[in-house]
Amino acid sequence: MTAQDAIRQRAKELLESGEVATFIGWEAGRFHNQTTPLVITDAADADKLVFNEYCVNTLAKYARDVVARGKVGLVVRGCDSRAIVRMIIDQVIKREDVYLIGVACPGMKDRKTDELLKKCAECRHGNPVECDELIGEAGEWPIPEGRFAEVAEIEAMAQPERSRYFESVYAKCIRCYACRDVCPCCTCRECFVDQRRENWVGKQNNVAENRFYGLTRVMHIGDRCIECGECERVCPMDLPLMKLNRKVIQDLNNLFGEFESSLSIDDSVEPLIAYDLNDREEFM
Ligand code: SF4
Ligand code: SF4
Ligand code: SF4
Numbered sequence: 001m002t003a004q005d006a007i008r009q010r011a012k013e014l015l016e017s018g019e020v021a022t023f024i025g026w027e028a029g030r031f032h033n034q035t036t037p038l039v040i041t042d043a044a045d046a047d048k049l050v051f052n053e054y055c056v057n058t059l060a061k062y063a064r065d066v067v068a069r070g071k072v073g074l075v076v077r078g079c080d081s082r083a084i085v086r087m088i089i090d091q092v093i094k095r096e097d098v099y100l101i102g103v104a105c106p107g108m109k110d111r112k113t114d115e116l117l118k119k120c121a122e123c124r125h126g127n128p129v130e131c132d133e134l135i136g137e138a139g140e141w142p143i144p145e146g147r148f149a150e151v152a153e154i155e156a157m158a159q160p161e162r163s164r165y166f167e168s169v170y171a172k173c174i175r176c177y178a179c180r181d182v183c184p185c186c187t188c189r190e191c192f193v194d195q196r197r198e199n200w201v202g203k204q205n206n207v208a209e210n211r212f213y214g215l216t217r218v219m220h221i222g223d224r225c226i227e228c229g230e231c232e233r234v235c236p237m238d239l240p241l242m243k244l245n246r247k248v249i250q251d252l253n254n255l256f257g258e259f260e261s262s263l264s265i266d267d268s269v270e271p272l273i274a275y276d277l278n279d280r281e282e283f284m
Contacts, residue, residue: 003103004051006135007075010101012046014073020099021070024059025049033111037062041069051075053109056117058230060084060184067097074098077105078125078141079228083184085130086226086262092187095265102131104139119229122147122242129263148250150243166211172237173210175203179231179241185221192216218244223252223270226262255280 001009011023027038027048035050037057060083063072076084081100087093105126110117120126124147127138157165177193180186193201193213201216202209218241225245232241253259256271263269 002051003135004049007051007101007103008046008049010133010135011040011049011073012043014099015041015043015046019071020073022066022072023049024062024066024072024074026051026055026057026059026075029054031111033109033114039066051103053106054111056108056110056233058083058182058184058228060087061182063087063098064092064187067093071096072098074100076100076102076128076131078123078127078129079105079119079226079230081128081130082125082226082262083228085265086184086224087187088265089262089268090185090187090224100128100131100133102128102134104128104134104136106139117229117233119233119242122227122229124227124260125263130265148246150240151247151250154243154247167207169239170207170210170214173205173214173239174237175205175210175213176236178234178236179239180217182230182234183221184226184228184230185224186217192220214239214241214244218248221245222248223259223272224261225249227260 007025011025014020015023021041023040023046025038026035028050029036033054035052035054035056037059038048039062040046040048058079059074059076060080063074063084064087066072074080081102084098084100088095107120107123107126108117109115122144124143126141128134154162154165180191201212225248227245227249229242232239235241252271259269259271261270
Protein backbone atom coordinates (compact mmCIF):
# COMPACT_ATOMS: atom_id res chain seq x y z
CA MET A 1 0.00 0.00 0.00
CA THR A 2 1.37 3.45 -0.88
CA ALA A 3 1.69 6.17 1.77
CA GLN A 4 -1.10 8.06 0.00
CA ASP A 5 -3.47 5.09 0.17
CA ALA A 6 -2.62 4.53 3.83
CA ILE A 7 -3.27 8.20 4.64
CA ARG A 8 -6.66 8.06 2.89
CA GLN A 9 -7.62 4.87 4.70
CA ARG A 10 -6.63 6.12 8.14
CA ALA A 11 -8.31 9.51 7.59
CA LYS A 12 -11.51 7.70 6.61
CA GLU A 13 -11.37 5.43 9.67
CA LEU A 14 -10.61 8.26 12.07
CA LEU A 15 -13.45 10.43 10.78
CA GLU A 16 -15.95 7.54 10.57
CA SER A 17 -15.21 6.39 14.11
CA GLY A 18 -15.52 9.94 15.41
CA GLU A 19 -12.02 9.81 16.87
CA VAL A 20 -11.28 13.07 15.06
CA ALA A 21 -13.68 15.83 14.01
CA THR A 22 -11.39 17.21 11.31
CA PHE A 23 -8.57 15.80 9.22
CA ILE A 24 -5.85 17.86 7.57
CA GLY A 25 -3.71 16.74 4.65
CA TRP A 26 -3.14 17.87 1.07
CA GLU A 27 -5.22 17.65 -2.10
CA ALA A 28 -4.20 17.89 -5.74
CA GLY A 29 -3.88 21.46 -6.99
CA ARG A 30 -4.75 22.94 -10.34
CA PHE A 31 -1.49 21.72 -11.87
CA HIS A 32 -0.04 18.21 -11.78
CA ASN A 33 2.95 19.45 -9.76
CA GLN A 34 1.01 21.37 -7.16
CA THR A 35 -0.96 20.55 -4.00
CA THR A 36 -2.87 22.64 -1.49
CA PRO A 37 -3.73 21.93 2.14
CA LEU A 38 -7.07 20.16 2.56
CA VAL A 39 -9.26 20.28 5.68
CA ILE A 40 -12.05 17.69 5.71
CA THR A 41 -14.78 16.73 8.15
CA ASP A 42 -16.55 14.10 6.02
CA ALA A 43 -15.00 10.63 5.62
CA ALA A 44 -16.32 10.59 2.03
CA ASP A 45 -13.75 13.29 1.19
CA ALA A 46 -10.78 11.19 2.34
CA ASP A 47 -10.15 10.01 -1.23
CA LYS A 48 -9.26 13.58 -2.17
CA LEU A 49 -6.13 13.38 -0.01
CA VAL A 50 -2.80 13.09 -1.81
CA PHE A 51 0.77 12.56 -0.73
CA ASN A 52 3.49 13.25 -3.26
CA GLU A 53 6.71 15.22 -3.70
CA TYR A 54 4.82 18.50 -4.14
CA CYS A 55 3.24 18.57 -0.66
CA VAL A 56 5.17 21.73 0.17
CA ASN A 57 2.93 23.35 2.80
CA THR A 58 3.56 22.62 6.45
CA LEU A 59 0.18 21.70 7.94
CA ALA A 60 0.40 22.30 11.68
CA LYS A 61 -0.77 25.91 11.78
CA TYR A 62 -4.13 24.94 10.26
CA ALA A 63 -4.82 22.77 13.32
CA ARG A 64 -5.05 25.89 15.46
CA ASP A 65 -7.87 27.24 13.31
CA VAL A 66 -10.06 24.13 13.49
CA VAL A 67 -9.29 22.70 16.92
CA ALA A 68 -12.38 24.35 18.44
CA ARG A 69 -14.48 21.83 16.44
CA GLY A 70 -12.88 18.88 18.25
CA LYS A 71 -9.85 16.64 17.88
CA VAL A 72 -7.81 17.17 14.72
CA GLY A 73 -6.11 14.42 12.73
CA LEU A 74 -3.22 15.44 10.53
CA VAL A 75 -0.33 14.09 8.54
CA VAL A 76 3.07 15.01 9.97
CA ARG A 77 6.57 14.83 8.54
CA GLY A 78 9.56 16.23 10.40
CA CYS A 79 8.60 19.89 9.99
CA ASP A 80 4.87 19.42 10.65
CA SER A 81 5.58 17.43 13.81
CA ARG A 82 8.06 19.99 15.13
CA ALA A 83 5.55 22.74 14.47
CA ILE A 84 2.95 20.78 16.46
CA VAL A 85 5.47 20.26 19.28
CA ARG A 86 6.14 23.99 19.24
CA MET A 87 2.45 24.85 19.46
CA ILE A 88 1.98 22.38 22.33
CA ILE A 89 4.92 23.81 24.29
CA ASP A 90 3.56 27.31 23.67
CA GLN A 91 0.14 26.11 24.93
CA VAL A 92 -1.61 27.00 21.68
CA ILE A 93 -2.99 23.45 21.47
CA LYS A 94 -2.86 20.42 23.77
CA ARG A 95 -1.32 17.08 22.86
CA GLU A 96 -4.72 15.41 23.23
CA ASP A 97 -6.19 17.86 20.70
CA VAL A 98 -4.38 16.18 17.82
CA TYR A 99 -3.98 12.73 16.33
CA LEU A 100 -0.74 12.61 14.37
CA ILE A 101 -0.21 10.29 11.43
CA GLY A 102 3.52 10.29 10.84
CA VAL A 103 5.13 9.73 7.49
CA ALA A 104 8.82 9.74 6.58
CA CYS A 105 9.45 12.68 4.27
CA PRO A 106 11.14 12.12 0.92
CA GLY A 107 11.90 15.88 0.63
CA MET A 108 9.64 18.11 -1.41
CA LYS A 109 10.20 19.75 -4.79
CA ASP A 110 9.84 23.31 -5.94
CA ARG A 111 7.30 23.08 -8.75
CA LYS A 112 8.93 25.93 -10.69
CA THR A 113 12.32 24.22 -10.93
CA ASP A 114 11.55 20.59 -10.07
CA GLU A 115 14.56 20.75 -7.74
CA LEU A 116 14.43 20.04 -4.01
CA LEU A 117 12.94 23.02 -2.18
CA LYS A 118 15.55 25.15 -0.41
CA LYS A 119 13.91 24.47 2.96
CA CYS A 120 14.05 20.72 2.28
CA ALA A 121 17.68 20.78 1.17
CA GLU A 122 18.46 22.49 4.50
CA CYS A 123 16.12 20.26 6.57
CA ARG A 124 17.68 18.47 9.53
CA HIS A 125 14.73 16.23 10.45
CA GLY A 126 12.67 14.59 7.73
CA ASN A 127 11.17 11.97 10.04
CA PRO A 128 8.43 12.92 12.49
CA VAL A 129 9.70 13.67 16.00
CA GLU A 130 6.22 13.05 17.46
CA CYS A 131 3.31 10.96 16.16
CA ASP A 132 0.59 8.52 17.23
CA GLU A 133 1.30 6.10 14.42
CA LEU A 134 3.84 5.92 11.62
CA ILE A 135 2.98 4.98 8.06
CA GLY A 136 5.81 2.86 6.70
CA GLU A 137 9.18 3.19 8.34
CA ALA A 138 11.36 6.12 9.27
CA GLY A 139 13.98 6.75 6.60
CA GLU A 140 17.64 7.61 6.83
CA TRP A 141 17.97 11.38 7.08
CA PRO A 142 21.54 12.67 6.79
CA ILE A 143 21.88 16.05 8.49
CA PRO A 144 23.09 18.56 5.88
CA GLU A 145 26.19 20.62 6.55
CA GLY A 146 26.42 24.38 6.48
CA ARG A 147 23.56 25.22 8.84
CA PHE A 148 24.99 28.71 9.32
CA ALA A 149 26.68 29.19 5.94
CA GLU A 150 24.34 32.02 4.93
CA VAL A 151 24.99 33.76 8.24
CA ALA A 152 28.74 33.60 7.62
CA GLU A 153 28.24 35.39 4.27
CA ILE A 154 26.48 38.25 6.02
CA GLU A 155 28.99 38.40 8.86
CA ALA A 156 31.83 38.61 6.34
CA MET A 157 30.43 41.90 5.02
CA ALA A 158 31.83 45.19 6.32
CA GLN A 159 29.30 47.17 8.34
CA PRO A 160 28.27 49.74 5.67
CA GLU A 161 27.87 46.98 3.09
CA ARG A 162 25.79 44.95 5.54
CA SER A 163 23.52 47.92 6.23
CA ARG A 164 23.03 48.51 2.52
CA TYR A 165 22.29 44.83 2.03
CA PHE A 166 19.54 44.77 4.66
CA GLU A 167 18.17 48.08 3.41
CA SER A 168 17.79 46.54 -0.05
CA VAL A 169 16.15 43.46 1.50
CA TYR A 170 13.59 45.40 3.54
CA ALA A 171 12.89 47.82 0.68
CA LYS A 172 11.25 44.89 -1.10
CA CYS A 173 8.96 43.81 1.76
CA ILE A 174 5.30 44.58 1.01
CA ARG A 175 4.11 43.90 4.60
CA CYS A 176 1.74 41.18 3.46
CA TYR A 177 2.44 39.25 6.73
CA ALA A 178 2.46 35.89 4.94
CA CYS A 179 5.67 35.07 6.85
CA ARG A 180 3.86 35.65 10.13
CA ASP A 181 0.68 33.86 9.15
CA VAL A 182 2.48 30.66 8.14
CA CYS A 183 4.82 30.53 11.15
CA PRO A 184 4.01 28.03 13.92
CA CYS A 185 5.70 30.35 16.43
CA CYS A 186 3.55 33.36 15.48
CA THR A 187 0.48 32.59 17.51
CA CYS A 188 -0.14 35.72 19.59
CA ARG A 189 -3.84 36.50 19.82
CA GLU A 190 -3.06 40.02 18.71
CA CYS A 191 0.15 40.54 16.78
CA PHE A 192 2.05 43.74 17.58
CA VAL A 193 1.64 44.90 13.97
CA ASP A 194 -2.15 44.74 14.29
CA GLN A 195 -2.31 46.81 17.46
CA ARG A 196 -3.84 50.23 17.00
CA ARG A 197 -1.89 51.91 19.77
CA GLU A 198 -0.07 54.88 18.25
CA ASN A 199 3.72 55.01 17.96
CA TRP A 200 4.23 51.26 18.40
CA VAL A 201 4.78 50.32 14.79
CA GLY A 202 3.61 52.30 11.78
CA LYS A 203 1.53 50.92 8.96
CA GLN A 204 3.54 52.58 6.24
CA ASN A 205 5.43 50.50 3.78
CA ASN A 206 8.94 51.94 3.99
CA VAL A 207 12.37 50.54 4.77
CA ALA A 208 12.49 51.70 8.40
CA GLU A 209 9.11 50.26 9.37
CA ASN A 210 9.53 47.12 7.30
CA ARG A 211 12.85 46.52 9.04
CA PHE A 212 11.26 47.17 12.43
CA TYR A 213 8.62 44.56 11.63
CA GLY A 214 11.17 41.98 10.43
CA LEU A 215 13.59 42.46 13.31
CA THR A 216 10.86 42.46 15.96
CA ARG A 217 9.39 39.27 14.54
CA VAL A 218 12.72 37.44 14.44
CA MET A 219 13.59 38.51 18.01
CA HIS A 220 10.14 37.56 19.27
CA ILE A 221 10.49 34.07 17.81
CA GLY A 222 14.02 33.85 19.17
CA ASP A 223 14.94 30.37 20.29
CA ARG A 224 11.57 28.89 19.29
CA CYS A 225 12.18 28.86 15.52
CA ILE A 226 11.96 25.29 14.21
CA GLU A 227 13.88 26.20 11.02
CA CYS A 228 11.03 24.93 8.85
CA GLY A 229 11.78 27.60 6.26
CA GLU A 230 8.09 28.21 5.62
CA CYS A 231 8.36 32.00 6.15
CA GLU A 232 11.01 32.23 3.45
CA ARG A 233 9.15 29.85 1.12
CA VAL A 234 5.90 31.81 1.21
CA CYS A 235 7.42 35.30 0.95
CA PRO A 236 6.12 36.67 -2.36
CA MET A 237 9.09 39.05 -2.56
CA ASP A 238 11.72 36.34 -1.96
CA LEU A 239 13.19 37.95 1.13
CA PRO A 240 16.00 35.75 2.55
CA LEU A 241 14.31 35.44 5.94
CA MET A 242 16.23 32.37 7.10
CA LYS A 243 19.43 34.39 7.23
CA LEU A 244 18.18 36.42 10.17
CA ASN A 245 16.42 33.47 11.81
CA ARG A 246 19.64 31.49 11.73
CA LYS A 247 21.73 34.45 12.90
CA VAL A 248 19.66 34.48 16.11
CA ILE A 249 19.90 30.69 16.41
CA GLN A 250 23.66 30.77 15.80
CA ASP A 251 24.17 33.44 18.47
CA LEU A 252 22.09 31.45 20.95
CA ASN A 253 24.07 28.31 20.11
CA ASN A 254 27.29 30.19 20.75
CA LEU A 255 26.04 31.68 24.02
CA PHE A 256 24.27 28.70 25.56
CA GLY A 257 25.53 25.60 23.72
CA GLU A 258 24.19 23.80 20.69
CA PHE A 259 20.45 23.29 20.60
CA GLU A 260 17.56 22.72 18.22
CA SER A 261 14.08 23.86 19.02
CA SER A 262 10.98 21.68 19.35
CA LEU A 263 12.38 18.17 18.98
CA SER A 264 10.48 16.91 22.01
CA ILE A 265 7.44 17.99 24.03
CA ASP A 266 8.76 16.84 27.39
CA ASP A 267 12.41 17.60 26.92
CA SER A 268 12.39 21.11 25.59
CA VAL A 269 15.87 22.63 25.49
CA GLU A 270 15.22 26.19 24.36
CA PRO A 271 17.81 28.27 26.23
CA LEU A 272 15.70 31.38 26.69
CA ILE A 273 12.97 29.36 28.40
CA ALA A 274 15.29 27.42 30.72
CA TYR A 275 16.74 29.16 33.76
CA ASP A 276 19.64 28.04 35.85
CA LEU A 277 21.47 29.78 38.68
CA ASN A 278 24.76 28.95 36.93
CA ASP A 279 23.75 30.67 33.68
CA ARG A 280 26.44 32.85 32.19
CA GLU A 281 25.67 36.50 32.62
CA GLU A 282 28.55 38.51 31.17
CA PHE A 283 26.09 41.18 30.13
CA MET A 284 25.16 42.04 33.74
S1 SF4 B 1 11.25 20.70 5.67
FE1 SF4 B 1 12.00 18.59 5.98
S2 SF4 B 1 10.26 17.43 6.78
FE2 SF4 B 1 9.46 19.35 5.96
S3 SF4 B 1 8.86 18.90 3.86
FE3 SF4 B 1 10.98 19.60 3.73
S4 SF4 B 1 12.29 17.79 3.91
FE4 SF4 B 1 10.20 17.23 4.54
S1 SF4 C 1 6.16 37.50 3.57
FE1 SF4 C 1 7.85 38.72 2.75
S2 SF4 C 1 6.86 40.53 1.85
FE2 SF4 C 1 5.35 39.58 3.20
S3 SF4 C 1 5.63 40.65 5.19
FE3 SF4 C 1 6.91 38.81 5.24
S4 SF4 C 1 8.93 39.51 4.58
FE4 SF4 C 1 7.45 41.08 3.94
S1 SF4 D 1 11.58 29.02 9.87
FE1 SF4 D 1 10.21 30.80 9.68
S2 SF4 D 1 8.13 29.93 9.65
FE2 SF4 D 1 9.51 28.32 10.44
S3 SF4 D 1 9.45 28.55 12.67
FE3 SF4 D 1 11.22 29.76 11.96
S4 SF4 D 1 10.42 31.83 11.68
FE4 SF4 D 1 8.63 30.47 11.79
